[in-house]
Amino acid sequence: MSTSPSSLPWLFLFLFLSALFRSSQADVGSAAHYSPPYLPTACRGSDPSQFPSSNLFGSAGEGIWDNGAACGRQYLVRCISAPVLGTCVPGKTIQIKIVDRALSSVSRPSRKDTTMALSTTAFAAIANSSAKFVNIEFQQV
Numbered sequence: 001m002s003t004s005p006s007s008l009p010w011l012f013l014f015l016f017l018s019a020l021f022r023s024s025q026a027d028v029g030s031a032a033h034y035s036p037p038y039l040p041t042a043c044r045g046s047d048p049s050q051f052p053s054s055n056l057f058g059s060a061g062e063g064i065w066d067n068g069a070a071c072g073r074q075y076l077v078r079c080i081s082a083p084v085l086g087t088c089v090p091g092k093t094i095q096i097k098i099v100d101r102a103l104s105s106v107s108r109p110s111r112k113d114t115t116m117a118l119s120t121t122a123f124a125a126i127a128n129s130s131a132k133f134v135n136i137e138f139q140q141v
């Protein structure tokens with residue numbers, strides 16, 4: 001297969017678009033939810049001062065746990081899709097703080113092996129809370 005001169009504009013368009021998407025640095029993953037009692041064991045114990053007053057927090061899945069470095073990290077999270085149409089709250093982005101590890105959280109996530117498990121308040125802010133999980137776009141801030 002040879003590169004004809006007429007394909008060059010497309011090549012530039014492709015390079016431009018890939019640069020554009022890389023610069024947004026958002027990743028795609030999934031989010032479950034977990035319920036009280038919130039008794040983190042993996043990060044700073046149950047120190048109440050680690051919880052944001054907004055109650056927008058979550059526990060890290062293994063993909064972002066980063067050997068414990070995830071503790072205290074903040075992410076922008078947006079619901080992008082779910083098995084049931086209409087589950088996502090359209091256009092809603094929240095900022096959450098990681099306070100625990102999903103693998104070992106006392107209260108178990110609604111689904112295993114998601115990118116993160118969100119507090120009930122956080123999950124309900126971006127999706128119908130009767131869903132077990134949703135697909136998300138997330139980005140560390």
Ligand SMILES: *[C@@H]1O[C@H](CO)[C@@H](O)[C@H](O)[C@H]1NC(C)=O
Nearest residue numbers: 084086087127128129130131
């Ligand atoms: C949430 O999902 C449930 C189950 O699919 C559905 O019955 C309910 O109407 C939904 N609620 C909203 C506000 O969309």
